[in-house]
Amino acid sequence: MEVKRERLRPGAKAPGLPGSSRDLRVQSLNPSQLLRGGDLEGANHPAHLEGTELERYVEERMLTTTLDSAVAWARSNAFFPLAFGLACCAMEQFHAAGPRMDIGRFGFEAFRASPRQADLIILAGRVSIKMAPIIRRLYDQMLEPKWAISMGACCSSMGVFNNYALVPADKFMPIDVHVPGCPPRPESLMHGVLKLRKMVQDDPDMGWRDRYDARGTEEIVADTSAGAAQDGAGGEQDPLPTTLHGMTSPPEDHDA
Amino acid sequence: MPDATGLELIAHELGDTVVETAYFRERATLQIDPAAIRATLEHLRGQGYTLLVSVHGVDYYPEEPRLGVYYELLDMSRVDRIAVKLRVPLDSPEVDSVTDAWPTANHQEREIYDMFGVVFRGHPDLRRILMPEDYEGHPQRRDFPIGGEPVIFTYDEAKWLESRA
Numbered sequence: 496m497e498v499k500r501e502r503l504r505p506g507a508k509a510p511g512l513p514g515s516s517r518d519l520r521v522q523s524l525n526p527s528q529l530l531r532g533g534d535l536e537g538a539n540h541p542a543h544l545e546g547t548e549l550e551r552y553v554e555e556r557m558l559t560t561t562l563d564s565a566v567a568w569a570r571s572n573a574f575f576p577l578a579f580g581l582a583c584c585a586m587e588q589f590h591a592a593g594p595r596m597d598i599g600r601f602g603f604e605a606f607r608a609s610p611r612q613a614d615l616i617i618l619a620g621r622v623s624i625k626m627a628p629i630i631r632r633l634y635d636q637m638l639e640p641k642w643a644i645s646m647g648a649c650c651s652s653m654g655v656f657n658n659y660a661l662v663p664a665d666k667f668m669p670i671d672v673h674v675p676g677c678p679p680r681p682e683s684l685m686h687g688v689l690k691l692r693k694m695v696q697d698d699p700d701m702g703w704r705d706r707y708d709a710r711g712t713e714e715i716v717a718d719t720s721a722g723a724a725q726d727g728a729g730g731e732q733d734p735l736p737t738t739l740h741g742m743t744s745p746p747e748d749h750d751a
Numbered sequence: 752m753p754d755a756t757g758l759e760l761i762a763h764e765l766g767d768t769v770v771e772t773a774y775f776r777e778r779a780t781l782q783i784d785p786a787a788i789r790a791t792l793e794h795l796r797g798q799g800y801t802l803l804v805s806v807h808g809v810d811y812y813p814e815e816p817r818l819g820v821y822y823e824l825l826d827m828s829r830v831d832r833i834a835v836k837l838r839v840p841l842d843s844p845e846v847d848s849v850t851d852a853w854p855t856a857n858h859q860e861r862e863i864y865d866m867f868g869v870v871f872r873g874h875p876d877l878r879r880i881l882m883p884e885d886y887e888g889h890p891q892r893r894d895f896p897i898g899g900e901p902v903i904f905t906y907d908e909a910k911w912l913e914s915r916a
């Protein structure tokens with residue numbers, strides 16, 4: 496059975512109504528013609544275009560990009576932050592994910608419970624020197640590409656807790672975006688997140704990852720069973736890496 | 752709270768171990784000889800002060816004996832409080848632990864050890880409780896440097912890179 500699609504010209508009277516049948520213009524259209532809007536007439540239709548006009552028509556309707564840009568665009572619009580809060584800033588972080596601010600609009604709402612699934616860590620709060628190795632380990636457990644946001648004054652410069660107990664995040668891990676505030680409002684965090692998105696899309700890290708040796712620091716757990724089978728050593732092998740290659744910590748200035 | 756007379760009566764019962772009594776703003780405080788802390792607390796427990804509310808440390812820098820430990824006791828039936836304090840010199844900051852008789856003192860004595868460096872003899876597990884175990888120094892002492900470490904920002908990054916090289 497042949498399906499016949501019909502389209503009326505604008506202003507035409509509905510079929511079946513009494514009137515002049517000359518105003519009623521009926522055409523048979525194929526699906527691609529329907530998608531284009533069915534306008535088969537006029538000098539602007541591509542079928543009637545030639546030469547430079549056709550080229551302009553195509554240029555106006557096509558987008559060319561590199562694979563890197565496309566990947567960066569996709570990444571930057573679908574961050575998976577690590578569900579991780581340290582102190583009062585975490586409250587503001589929750590609100591940024593809540594309905595009022597809703598960073599889900601920008602694709603940031605999928606908070607992951609495991610660092611292996613996350614590609615963004617938001618250090619929301621103060622980092623004590625006892626917590627710093629743990630955070631560094633979490634960061635190293637995240638897979639490349641990965642980013643970090645330092646949220647609030649404490650995490651960036653120790654803020655009001657500038658004493659023996661805290662350490663700024665830059666001392667032990669690379670930070671992409673610092674969000675100032677004490678604590679920053681959810682809008683500020685959102686602004687920082689959008690800055691990070693811009694940074695990922697344009698890739699303007701200004702080379703600091705290389706300067707700080709901040710690439711390739713993933714923690715890779717050795718396959719103990721294979722290792723034991725290979726060298727035949729029956730001794731217990733530490734499944735956790737004890738050294739963190741890559742970024743070295745700055746010199747300690749403590750006099751205590 | 753025992754009044755000023757009541758405090759003197761308690762001090763009289765305790766005898767020579769009391770170094771000083773202080774009654775200030777309805778707070779009764781006994782300062783005692785560090786060696787007698789165990790006997791004093793036991794005596795006050797017999798008087799009804801059964802609850803050891805708090806143990807905390809003080810640094811009297813630059814006075815000597817410099818470090819202080821402060822025991823706050825509460826009589827729960829009379830709602831009556833009394834404080835016992837003692838001072839130990841910096842070169843031998845040692846006090847007997849009271850953890851076996853007042854288990855609440857366990858973590859608090861560890862915290863005083865961590866923050867002030869007072870050593871509690873006979874404590875079952877005298878380790879640092881707040882700071883990392885390899886930390887050096889006792890950060891709540893008043894001669895501990897107060898400022899944190901300088902933060903590496905972009906403007907002093909060049910300096911830091913130089914120092915690394």
